[in-house]
């Protein structure tokens with residue numbers, strides 16, 4: 001596709017990268033059918049091809065974006081199903097990153113929306129505040145609209161004795177900095193405990209590294225805040241002495257592995273980020289089955305978008321569960337996002353709810369004993385009456401190893 005950026009615009013690395021991707025797009029529309037929002041609305045502007053056209057116009061114009069462009073780009077889940085489908089190699093992630101940054105810097109949202117976004121960006125990345133906020137969850141029923149959705153996050157979630165106890169090893173083959181993250185640390189500490197046990201049985205020792213990866217704010221276009229989180233995490237890892245870094249939520253894991261691009265303007269930090277990324281592994285890259293559950297348990301496997309389109313480890317997740325003795329069932333439309341998508345369920349509750357109900361119906365139809373995911377956002381978003389408990393895959397591997405049955409099943 002032809003572009004019309006000025007030479008001075010192309011001095012900006014973000015725009016330069018966006019321009020390269022815009023030129024790669026041939027507007028074939030092959031990606032359209034894989035886009036969850038297009039599947040729901042049938043509106044070209046809610047699909048990748050339409051969004052790419054709007055992003056091009058917005059970035060080339062360089063000024064305040066139109067309300068229409070903001071509306072349709074806000075409705076993008078960043079699931080990256082379109083990137084996986086694209087035969088031309090368009091990196092939609094870089095395009096939408098540049099668009100969100102542009103919107104954040106040049107568009108003034110209504111006051112209520114600014115306040116909500118400020119609240120999300122300053123509460124959710126902090127586990128202590130999320131834990132404190134759990135007491136507000138019952139009040140969420142009374143609060144209207146998006147504030148109510150936010151207050152209801154973590155309804156029913158409580159840390160239990162044993163959640164924070166991790167095994168230690170005298171001579172581990174490697175020490176792994178297990179990054180606690182934000183929302184998962186507050187709502188599902190049992191996930192990291194299960195990961196630590198799974199690692200320990202394979203000779204690794206997990207050491208806790210406190211900190212948020214910054215994915216939540218990155219997807220809101222808050223570049224400076226995302227970089228601040230990334231810098232703190234990289235510094236903490238460098239100080240820790242660990243040989244490897246890992247995080248339990250697949251959305252965060254995908255963000256960690258993509259962190260170098262945050263520092264396109266800063267060569268020194270780019271090198272440190274690159275070194276950090278080279279030592280980052282997802283659980284699925286380290287772990288194979290060592291035991292089998294008995295009797296056989298049917299698991300509905302819903303691989304998060306971040307695992308499918310970011311990390312490309314969805315098949316590994318299915319294979320690992322099968323090797324652990326589970327009967328793995330996959331829902332129809334497994335490629336479509338469940339609507340959680342970081343802060344999307346709060347910011348775009350109507351579309352998120354429609355995607356949730358669609359996904360839950362497909363999962364319920366499988367008649368499984370349990371639903372497995374790899375991302376706390378999806379676990380929270382999908383959980384509820386009418387569906388078996390939704391747990392992190394690590395809890396199932398821990399069970400197959402000979403550990404306890406996941407708490408949600410007991």
Ligand code: SF4
Pocket residue numbers: 024025026027028029030031032048049082085086087088089090
């Ligand atoms: S992003 Fe790829 S699949 Fe989608 S319209 Fe452009 S070239 Fe075609």
Ligand code: SF4
Pocket residue numbers: 034035036037038046047048051075076077078079080081082083092
């Ligand atoms: S990232 Fe997902 S929601 Fe956004 S355009 Fe691509 S497929 Fe559609």
